[in-house]
Amino acid sequence: MATFKCKMCGGALEVNEQMTVCECEYCGTQQTLPKINDEQKIGMFNRANHFRQQCEFDKAAEIYEKLAAESGNDAELFWSLVLCRYGIEYVDDPVTKNKIPTCHRTQYKSILDDPDYHTALEYADSIQRKVYEQEALRIFNIQKGIIEISNKEKPYDVFICYKETDENGRRTPDSVLAQDLYYGLTQEGFKVFFSRITLESKLGAEYEPYIFAALNSSKVMVVVGTKPEYFNAVWVRNEWSRYLQLMQEDKSKIIIPAYKDMDPYDLPDSLSLFQSQDMSKLGFLQDLIRGIKKVTNNDDEQNNDRYVDQPAPVERFNTNAPFSQASADTEKKKPTLVYALIGLVLFLCVGIGILGGVLFSKNNNGNSDKPPTSIADVVSTAVSTNNITETTATVTSPTSTTTAEKEIATTAPAVKPTAKAYIEEISGFPRGNGSSFVLHVNGDFSYYYYEGYYTGGGSTDQMCINGTSSEPSVELTAGSVMSQVRAVVTPYNEDGLAGDSISISIKPEYSSNQWNAARVISCKFYGEINAPGGGPINGYTTSYLINGGAYSCERVDLMDKWHVTAVNYYSANNDIWYELYDTDDGDYYGWVNQKNFTFY
Numbered sequence: 001m002a003t004f005k006c007k008m009c010g011g012a013l014e015v016n017e018q019m020t021v022c023e024c025e026y027c028g029t030q031q032t033l034p035k036i037n038d039e040q041k042i043g044m045f046n047r048a049n050h051f052r053q054q055c056e057f058d059k060a061a062e063i064y065e066k067l068a069a070e071s072g073n074d075a076e077l078f079w080s081l082v083l084c085r086y087g088i089e090y091v092d093d094p095v096t097k098n099k100i101p102t103c104h105r106t107q108y109k110s111i112l113d114d115p116d117y118h119t120a121l122e123y124a125d126s127i128q129r130k131v132y133e134q135e136a137l138r139i140f141n142i143q144k145g146i147i148e149i150s151n152k153e154k155p156y157d158v159f160i161c162y163k164e165t166d167e168n169g170r171r172t173p174d175s176v177l178a179q180d181l182y183y184g185l186t187q188e189g190f191k192v193f194f195s196r197i198t199l200e201s202k203l204g205a206e207y208e209p210y211i212f213a214a215l216n217s218s219k220v221m222v223v224v225g226t227k228p229e230y231f232n233a234v235w236v237r238n239e240w241s242r243y244l245q246l247m248q249e250d251k252s253k254i255i256i257p258a259y260k261d262m263d264p265y266d267l268p269d270s271l272s273l274f275q276s277q278d279m280s281k282l283g284f285l286q287d288l289i290r291g292i293k294k295v296t297n298n299d300d301e302q303n304n305d306r307y308v309d310q311p312a313p314v315e316r317f318n319t320n321a322p323f324s325q326a327s328a329d330t331e332k333k334k335p336t337l338v339y340a341l342i343g344l345v346l347f348l349c350v351g352i353g354i355l356g357g358v359l360f361s362k363n364n365n366g367n368s369d370k371p372p373t374s375i376a377d378v379v380s381t382a383v384s385t386n387n388i389t390e391t392t393a394t395v396t397s398p399t400s401t402t403t404a405e406k407e408i409a410t411t412a413p414a415v416k417p418t419a420k421a422y423i424e425e426i427s428g429f430p431r432g433n434g435s436s437f438v439l440h441v442n443g444d445f446s447y448y449y450y451e452g453y454y455t456g457g458g459s460t461d462q463m464c465i466n467g468t469s470s471e472p473s474v475e476l477t478a479g480s481v482m483s484q485v486r487a488v489v490t491p492y493n494e495d496g497l498a499g500d501s502i503s504i505s506i507k508p509e510y511s512s513n514q515w516n517a518a519r520v521i522s523c524k525f526y527g528e529i530n531a532p533g534g535g536p537i538n539g540y541t542t543s544y545l546i547n548g549g550a551y552s553c554e555r556v557d558l559m560d561k562w563h564v565t566a567v568n569y570y571s572a573n574n575d576i577w578y579e580l581y582d583t584d585d586g587d588y589y590g591w592v593n594q595k596n597f598t599f600y
Helices: 039-053 057-071 075-085 115-124 126-149 173-187 209-219 236-247 284-295 325-365
Strands: 022-024 031-032 088-092 100-101 158-161 218-226 254-259 379-386 386-395 401-407 418-428 437-443 446-453 461-469 471-481 484-492 502-506 521-529 537-540 553-558 562-570 575-582 588-593 597-599
Touching: 022 126, 031 075, 031 126, 031 562, 039 057, 039 075, 039 088, 057 075, 057 236, 075 115, 100 126, 115 126, 126 209, 158 173, 158 236, 173 218, 173 284, 173 437, 173 471, 209 236, 218 236, 218 284, 236 254, 236 597, 254 284, 418 484, 418 502, 437 446, 437 484, 537 588, 562 588
Parallel strands: 158 218, 218 254
Antiparallel strands: 022 031, 088 100, 379 386, 386 401, 418 437, 437 471, 446 461, 446 484, 484 502, 521 562, 521 597, 537 553, 553 588, 562 575, 575 588
8 A cells, every 4th residue: 555755854754544643753753644544545646756856846746736636625735835836845944854955946936926826725634624724834944044045146148058976976968058058157247047157156154046047037038958858857958947937037047958969859849839949950040149139138239349440430420301501512622633633544545645656666766675555564563551442553665654543442451369278177076087178169260270289297398289169168188197188279260360379277176186176076976885795884084084083984784775865075095075964865885985875
């Protein structure tokens, strides 16, 4: 027979049909129960709770809505919908170890005014009602605090939504593409929310206030993805689905799915309704920036061609008006133009006559040691000054030189392509020592040639890669012993004109046999204990591992296949250690060597 699972920790609950509130024996949390006794529906309810515990709030809400429609008056189902709407996840309080709510989908609308909350109160008995009211007040205060912090944030123009790490904790290609996009947009003057950089200074603080502020203020969201599953990743979907809800209230907001190396037909159904952009298309970034400028009401003409001096504006007159200063000036100039044309014709006639006389004279007198001069012997010299080009025809005679001028089309000087670049090191976490290096390039060019060098045991550079590309980033190399990585970039325009070459370098932090400086870095990876021979294994204390204190173990009974969540990692003794909690019940395990567990 199916049993209810704790909606906080997932442990099995011991209940009977008459109970509407119980206490979990595993986490000690008092919680309300639904009024369902059908085995299949209990399974559906537990499945929905599982999705909500994994922060897949939309999936959970679909099941709760289906069950609520069938039951009609079950208070717990309507309360569960409220938890999904506000993105409530229950986590361990680091001090009391009790389960406390955190909010991942803050709204300006108070939970106390939510219609499903009022429906839950209406159908609840007196015991359930008290629990709902206490919990709603806790969530209201959390929500209030988040909004107070978010109100202090400056508004954003663009929100970049993407998946930062894969299932093994490694940085995704989506993150690299998103960072290129971030730098391209910020160089154009946009204020951009990019979590990898924007939240960098918020380590140790709750991220929700800043995400909430950025979602509400941004006029454009760009959703970056290279795989269908990355578009559907929990936190990625959480962000763009929240933005879609905001778009229903604010019609000026737009969302732009940006994909690469995948079929656009594989986009999530909700995103496939919008015009998507192919990031592999040449000129993608320029097209995107131009479109965002229109949405954010920036003046395209003021920002285009930032590396080229703009010509001075030309004053224009309405020459079609019945009478204007332009038409008056034209009337005054008519006699002068007529006289000038007549003089020019006479001047040309005289010149032709002199030329003919000279040729005739040379031919008859036999004084020339050259063949008779023809029109092809007339020398034309183009002189260009201040973008005005004159063509001077010079005719030589025994006694005089005659010069004739005429207009020709002017040509603007070619503009050299320009480029800016930097190198980023991507550490090998959680795989171990060693790094990969990515060259990021942007600027005004059609393509660029690059060379990558590294300095190893010797003192001279060794080329590791070279080639041409129009992509915003290319991978240079990967290795374990490097003292410096350097790249040279030369931009070219579409006609093959080269710009000035630039050289950039980086001194790797993680690429030596032993990292330069150990530091605790926060993370959130999921996995399971992979104990040699089935366990048990040790989890060491922070004092012993990091601070050099006395040898001590936090836990000595970690068994094979236990589910764990890593919240920090640290380099010590030429290896990586992770600070682990039990995924199922929140127990603290301490620091465990990476060799003793695997990631999902």
